[in-house]
Amino acid sequence: MMSILLYVDPGSGSYLIQALVAAVTGFVFFFKNIRMYVRDKFQRLFRKKQS
């Protein structure tokens, strides 16, 4: 088992994972942007009402 692992390129796993990590991160940023957009809208509305 050990001898096989010695010839495995340890970088290869890091290549594979990047697509998955990037996809999840993109998803998170997408919803974060929506949340910020909605919050911004509400804040503006609130400020208008106050003034």
Added chain:
Amino acid sequence: MQANQLPSSYRDPSGFVFTHKGEIYRQVNKSFQPDFEAFINSGLYDALVAEGLLIPHKTITENLTGGEDWFTTLKPEKIELISYPYEWTFSMLKDAALLTLQLALKALEHGMMLKDATPFNVQLHNGKPVFIDTLSFEKYRDGEPWIAYRQFCENFVGPLALMHYVGLPLQQLLLAHPEGIPLLYVKKLLPYKSRFNLHLFLHVHLHAGVAAKGSANSKKPFLAKSKLVNLLRGLQTLVASLHFNKFENIWGEYYKEAETRPGYLKEKKAIIAAWIEQQPALETVIDIGGNEGEFTKLVANGKRRVICADGEHYAVDHLYKQVRENKLSNIYPLCIDFTNPTPAIGVNNTERSSFFDRASSDLAMALALVHHLAIGKNIPFDFIADMCARLGIYLIIEFVAKEDEKVKVLLQNKKDIYDWYTEEGFENAFSKRFRLVEKRALSSSPRILYLMERL
């Protein structure tokens, strides 16, 4: 390997760093010519230098090494002091991480990419971290994942996340793992709750699991540029969210306490300032055990290069933040334990030099330190004198007598086996290494300041 090639510059076939007539140069090899020309012609080099993110260089059209691989020679702006990540505080490593990500994103904007992500490529220069490896940029190939992703996670994310979650200064883990802490180690050392940080879960926990499996013959997967940008932005969000301010600073409060001792700091500063004035040729200083750098700032005075080295992480971090905020361009704060200073490490023990090989200066200062080494750590005066002689041509040192309240505190819970700890014993030991120039007893406490010159 070329004759004057630096022992740390052997990994990258793109070129290497070497010395010529005492100056530092970087050779670019023929094999790297297309990428190097793209780096310059894309405008990336100019953009990075204009923003102060990359060390500027001059191009020398002379083959100084005589090597057959030579394409061109670069003469980078001089870096006053090379330091290593295991000598940095949390904030220094964090700033280096953010700089590395910023460079990768900037490179992508210019159709290039960063191929290395090691903190050894970042150095403090003119009061801020600067990237020094000009040959780390290569052409971006569409769909290519980030070659330095794992390196970034192991060198930056791992140690920063550990310090954030464990709440202890763990920079010295990088001394044991100078190529980065393996992600499997980081995963095992992090507390369970760290899995609930989504970005950390992705970049460390999940990454460690997949990276450990690896693959013997996998093809590089396609990663769209937009996704690569997301990956880098995700890392930016993660690094920015890591902090290290949980523990109270013990030594960082030192000066606040010292200020309550009437006249002590003021008198000491006046004597030292006068001595420094008498030595106009002093250009470099090391403040041994310099804490938050109160005296470092006094002697630096905007013109001298001063290393402020102390074992207290929090105090050094505090000084580093001041250096950044106030642009104190000639001050270099470093975490050094003088009972165990940084050794030479790496291949043949020459790749990264010892602290003493990098830090020797015109003047060494050891203020309010001798009692901590002699009584706190049982280090004989002769050893302390040797240490000072290796670090400075001139020495300003403070002897703290046994009658001093701080020495009494040190002796409170231990047997007094220090009959050799006397003014006479101190002077005898140091006279073997130094010539006494001036001696001044402080009127405000039982302490004596000495100015000496190395024999």
